[in-house]
Amino acid sequence: MNTMTLWHISGWEFAALAFAALLVGFSKTAVSGANTVSLAIFAAVLPARASTGVLLPILIVGDVLAVLTYRRHAHWPTLWRLFPAVAAGVVVGTVFLVWADDGIVRTSIGAILLLMAGVTVWRRRTAEADEEPDSVATRSGRVKARSYGVLGGFTTMVANAGGPVMSMYLLSAGFRKLGFLGTSAFFFLIVNVSKVPFSAGLGLIDGRSLLLDAALAVFVVPGALFGKWAVNRINQRLFEQLVIAATIVGGLQLLLR
Numbered sequence: 403m404n405t406m407t408l409w410h411i412s413g414w415e416f417a418a419l420a421f422a423a424l425l426v427g428f429s430k431t432a433v434s435g436a437n438t439v440s441l442a443i444f445a446a447v448l449p450a451r452a453s454t455g456v457l458l459p460i461l462i463v464g465d466v467l468a469v470l471t472y473r474r475h476a477h478w479p480t481l482w483r484l485f486p487a488v489a490a491g492v493v494v495g496t497v498f499l500v501w502a503d504d505g506i507v508r509t510s511i512g513a514i515l516l517l518m519a520g521v522t523v524w525r526r527r528t529a530e531a532d533e534e535p536d537s538v539a540t541r542s543g544r545v546k547a548r549s550y551g552v553l554g555g556f557t558t559m560v561a562n563a564g565g566p567v568m569s570m571y572l573l574s575a576g577f578r579k580l581g582f583l584g585t586s587a588f589f590f591l592i593v594n595v596s597k598v599p600f601s602a603g604l605g606l607i608d609g610r611s612l613l614l615d616a617a618l619a620v621f622v623v624p625g626a627l628f629g630k631w632a633v634n635r636i637n638q639r640l641f642e643q644l645v646i647a648a649t650i651v652g653g654l655q656l657l658l659r
Contacts, residue, residue: 411447411448415447416617418443418446418447419443419444419447419448419614419618420618420621421443421621422439422440422443422444423440423460423618423619423621423622423625424621424622424624424625425437425439425440425625426440426457426460426461426463426464426622426625427463427464427467427621427622427623427624427625427626427627427628427629428625428626428628428629428632429464429565429625429629430461430464430465430467430468430587430590430626430629431464431467431468431471431472431583431625431626431627431629431630431633432628432629432630432632432633433629434565434566434568434569434582434583434586437461437464437562437565438515438518438519438563438565438566440457440460441453441457441511441515441561441562441563442515442651442653444456444457445508445511445561449504450504450505450507450508450511451499451502451504451507451606452606452611454507454511454560454561454562454601454606455601455604455605455606455607455608455611456611456614456615456618457562458562458594458597458598458601458606458607459598459607459611459612459615459619460615460618460619460622461562461590461594462591462594462595462598463619463622463623464622464625464626465587465590465591465594465595466591467622467623467626468583468586468587468590468591468626469587469588469591471583471587471626471630472580472583472584472587473584473587473588474584475580475581475583475584475585476581476584476585476587476588477577477581477584477585478588480547480572480575480585481585481588481589481592483544483547483551484547484550484551484554484568484571484589485551485592485593486548486551487547487548487549487550487551487552487555488551488552488554488555488558488593489555489596490551490552490555491551491552491553491554491555491556491557491558491559492555492556492558492559492593492596492597492600493555494552494555494556494559495555495556495557495558495559495560496559496600496604498510498556498559498560499559499560499604499606500604507560509657510560510561511560511561511563511653512653512654512657513653513657514557514560514561514563514653515561515563515650515653516650516653516654516657518557518563518565518566518567519566519646519650519653521566521567523646546571547571550567550568550571553567554567554568554571555593558590558593558594558597559597559600562594564590564593565586565590568586568589568590569582569586572585572586579633583633
């Protein structure tokens with residue numbers, strides 16, 4: 403059965419979704435946060451609520467590839483500190499999705515994208531500062547982990563947009579590139595897999611969404627391979643500026659749609 407017929411999307415729209423899937427792979431192995439652009443594309447092409455369910459399996463494919471690439475660099479003590487707060491955020495996000503209609507979800511995704519753009523700018527400025535990051539073992543560090551965990555769980559459940567939140571947390575905790583990528587790879591694999599029953603229960607994942615996912619998943623692989631190749635070569639500053647700009651445009655488009 404033709405997935406484009408099922409979703410009433412044109413060839414150009416499918417090409418846009420394929421590019422978004424490629425960006426997912428790239429973001430998972432190179433620049434975390436680039437998939438906010440993918441979120442904007444999916445929400446623009448598909449119904450806002452449905453887009454979160456279609457995107458989730460694509461993200462999981464990217465997470466698996468990232469874990470296979472950076473599995474030796476994960477910091478598990480940090481992950482165990484984050485998971486309880488993230489679980490609370492996922493539950494809150496699920497309740498919100500039960501209550502919200504498509505228009506509210508679309509507006510919320512747009513607002514979250516703009517928030518994430520602001521978070522990314524703040525993250526970059528924090529990373530450039532020479533201040534000593536808070537230790538996750540201190541009281542303030544634990545409060546920070548819980549705060550970021552709840553916000554990350556909520557944003558990842560509602561809009562699959564927890565990446566910038568957790569990226570800022572990991573950078574502020576002093577993680578270097580490989581530790582950052584390894585820890586975030588396991589974090590999002592575990593969190594995204596745990597979201598599948600919630601999304602399926604809300605009707606966001608079904609047979610036709612998985613059919614579209616099967617057609618798009620193949621595009622994640624070249625993106626991940628390119629990210630692995632580019633991670634030590636890419637001009638990080640310029641790329642993050644482009645991601646921020648694209649995220650702002652995507653958020654405004656959803657808010658004004």
